[in-house]
Amino acid sequence: MAFLDNSGDIILDAVLTDTGRFRLAKGDGSFRIVKFALGDDEVDYSKYDRDHASGSAYFDLEVLQTPVFEAFTNNTSTMRSKLISIPRTNLLYLPVLKVNKEAGGRVQMYTIDATNNTEAFLVAVDEDTELVQGGGTQMAKKAGVLSGENPNAAGHAGISKIRIDQGLDTSDIPPAFQLDSDLVEQQYIVEMDNRLGSIHNPEGPGLAAVSFIDDDNVASYYLSATTNPLYVSNNDNTKSDDGTQTIAGPRGTVLEFKIQSSLELNTSTTLFTKLGATSTIEGNCFYYIDSNIRVTGATTGYRIDVPVRFIKLKAAGSC
């Protein structure tokens, strides 16, 4: 993963990704390039200095000197931030995605380390973990803990879900303003490690349909407002201070989902010992695996990583 030589002419270093080679080897015609996107993964736009004392020629001097990595062959490691085509040039604000932690206990994240302010969604991977008492409350009923075995079962079921809000996160424009229709995200791509779990309906039974699983076991789900209205819905809340919204300005859509733990995590500790460790949470000892769920707006390209910790009860009491 060296840098490319940028001392001379501009060169273009192209490689097939592991998925590309896999599809080429299959020989079934699935290797067919039909579209392209442009990316700027290495660029740190905070280095763009619009107020540079020496004038506009110096605004992007540091950005243009950014060294660029060689091409990765791992399909999930590259093209993480894409350039966007919007015909208008008069935009000053772009929509973003944010984890909503404001809308009550249902969507709060669990505070893992209050000192360092680290948060994540916990997924209890089996019923023992869901039902174990932690601080006088069942784990599954704690804010920020998702029920991995029984995502929506009545009774002991967890109440938490993951909610991502989209819109203009600025107080310069009031939320009562409608977000321009071309900036409203209608489809989301959710990627997660398929060995650990699956995306589950936020309100009812059933798993979301997997679009494909790549060679690294990363499953991709395409969830759209048209075909998955339980997952993607319009955010009609235009209030600015009711304490349930994380987007300060005009709002677009909301993505909600739960996580069902995989059978392997549910029934075995193999992956926990291989990929994770143990930790004391709420007075009990748990195995855990830390992972991320990546959510990308299919239209606007904005992406966030949602931290998730899969936990499994090891023993009552501290580790």
Next chain:
Amino acid sequence: MATTFKTLLNNDIASTRTLLHEAVPITGTIVSGTYSDSNIKNFSHGMFQSVYDYPYLSSSANHIFDITMGYSTNAGLSSSAATQNSKKINIYNQMAQVLMGHDADGNIREFDRDGDLLGTTTDSMRECFFLNFSRLLVKDEIKKGSFQLTVATASAYSHGFDGAGELTLYDTDAQNSYRSNSPAGEYGLLYTASTFTSGDHTEQAVGQVFYQAGVIVLTSSIFGANPDDSDSEVEVSNYWGSKEGDDNDTYSTIKKAMYSGSISGSADGLRNRLKNVQFNNTTELNSTIYFCRANHNEFNYSSNPTYVTGSKMRVKNVTSDSPVSYITSVGLYSADNELLAVAKLSEPLKKTPENELTLRVRLDY
């Protein structure tokens, strides 16, 4: 509508075929001297000898070519009394049937000096040395007209290459004249002259170079008194030793060496007389070129998390400022949005509504 992908149209995709050539020089010191033969691998079956570019026990070593020899059942040397007679015939027949094929009756064709299989039948090369080059060097094929081999034909083994009877063989004018009647592809004839006499040249071929197969066939006659002699029998009078210090495998003539000596002994004899082998290889690159065109009103914004603070763009102060983005990567996608190939620019390229860019991404197969 905001978009991040752009569909490639038919006129954005082009296919090309390019021939890439590399010069491959093999000096005599590498094949006999530099590594005191620790780069030479002999096998217990004794049917050929492998030459590496470094001591072969090292993982850094690359196999560069094999040397072997054989003769036809019709050769004067063929006799049940000859050492490794069956193996020598086996090698000759194997090479001949792969490189020259069979006649209408299913008989293996012998190597023919002038490549005219239907003409004279008395110019067969029945006692031959074979140099089989590794695909690492040859790649897709040897470039026609580029092959040269320099060998000492009159030196004793103990002297190594001393230039005695130095002979350089060329696939003279092969780019204009070569044979295509082999089942193993095209081949050219090796001559001792780098250029032909004008008109119908009278030079006799002394071997063949099979371009796609990467095999050199040399008649053992080059070690005889008159390399241009068309007589198919071996005529030798020069001392031909084989393995240095191995008196049991050292002979006074090549005829005796080919008859009484081992295959690896004869391979030693040829290898130690090599001064230089050089050719250009050819790699056939089939490429698809994708012209990724970014028009003035496309790709001017970014989804990079640092592009905005809150939701406000860092690159604009007021709405009338032009947006700007910087391209470092080009991703090529399938219809289901799987990243199939990726290209990286060596430095960021500025994209604004005031410019248009066409990035030419070439994938070689």
